[in-house]
Amino acid sequence: MTDPRPIRNLALIGLMGAGKTSVGRWVAERLHFSLLDTDALIEERVGKPIAQIFAEEGEPAFREYERRVVEELGHLTDTVISTGGGLPTQEPNLASLKTHSLVVYLWASPEKLWERVRGQKHRPLLHDADPLEKLRRLLAARDPFYRQADILVNTEWRSVAEVAQHVINQFRMAVADRR
């Protein structure tokens, strides 16, 4: 059945370490799309890094910035949108993305996510005594939101290039279905 929902963009959702940024870069390059990272946009708007926003203003303030940024995305075309991991957990954000984007959930197990992000220090939510356990809890809580995506891609054992190609194929099929 044809879904009349417009698809002008592609939005990547999932937990930290799922590959949203790296896959997003590949996909954007191959599709000749622009790349927009919601965290980068927030940092630009607020004028400070995400970690500083969390430290100085707290997580609720950050979530409010996220909400405002999502509202700005509706006018975009031909853009790959890489989202912050918590963004789709607010239902209106996910609903808003779906008005213009094919939403793709990049999944990996908490162990794999931890393997990918353990060398990185910029994520305030992982400044925790037991970051792996934190990832497990976050994934359990967020998976029901993420699963509302249009497409789920298991990234566990796939390279960035493989995941990107799969995402591109899915996007092309979804757009072709609408013609």
Ligand code: S3P
């Ligand atoms: C967050 C994920 C981060 C960033 C912020 C909060 C989350 O983005 O938005 O630190 O709640 O999972 P990435 O998923 O791009 O790391």
